[in-house]
Amino acid sequence: MRRAPTSVEIFLSYAQADEPLRAELEKHLAGLRRERIIEAWHDRKILAGADRAREIDARLSSSDVILLLVSPDFIGSDYCYDVEVKEAMRRYEAGAARVIPVLLRAVDWQAAPFARIQPLPKSGRPTCSAADRDEAFAEALHGRGAGLDEAESIRALLLGLTEAVATADVPTELQKITIVEKDEHAVPRIRDVIDDHWSDEAAARRILVPWAYELSIP
Structure with a gap:
């Protein structure tokens, strides 16, 4: 039976003053969510009676992607900066x-721990x-070449394949995957995403066979 791709879990880190902008941004992720490519999470999804700090810590520690919604209020928030950004960068450094970083409102963020990371918008x-x-x-x-669709779609498929191998849902004889991409300009980006995924130590530990892949243009 064909397994559905595993959703990529996205954590939205933002200042409370930017909640309206966070909601606007989340609407633009709806298409990816409906296709089960991503699952976006933020603190407004914490249920009544739940331990708020524990819920945030758990999601922050398990997410595949962490979006930092950068603004003056975000940089000025002790919790965002000292707790969420610190944990995000720890996991980033660990691979x-x-x-x-998603730039919402103008602010000097060049001294921030995440300043060396390419932000969105790329401009x-x-x-x-x-x-x-x-x-x-x-x-x-x-x-084009900047957003979440391409990379996260590929990552979701790779996570699904990795999980399928770990649970023996694919033949153990599988040694090669062929990926055909119509857009020649997308090939380098896709290759980077795949190589980055396979180089991740946590992902590699879940793989039972040494896969190879071929990326070609029809």
Whole structure:
């Protein structure tokens, strides 16, 4: 039986003052969520009666991707900066999670721990500085070679394949996967995503056979 791809878990780290912008951004992730490519989580999903700090820590520790929604309030928040950013960078340095700064509002963030990471939008212009905010969010998250669609779709499929191998849902004789990509410009980006996934120590430990792959253009 064919297994559905495993969703990539995304943690949204943001300042409470930016909740309306977080909600706008999340709408632009709806397509990926409906296709079960991603599962986005933030603190508003904590159930009544749950231990808030424990829930946040658990999600932050398990997410595949951590989006840092950067703004003056985010940089100024002791909790965001000292707790969430610190844990995000620890996991980033360990190769356990991707960390992506998303520039919401203009602020000097060049001294932040995540300053060396390529942000979205790639132009470096905050989404709120754009005349059309929806267009800015769409370009940041889904723009050609810049957004989440391509990388996270591939990662979701790779996670599903890795899980299938770990649970013996695919033949043990499998040694090679062929991926055909129509867009020649996408090939280098896809190769980077695949190589990054297979080089991840945690993912490698779940693989029972030494896979090889071929990436070609029809």
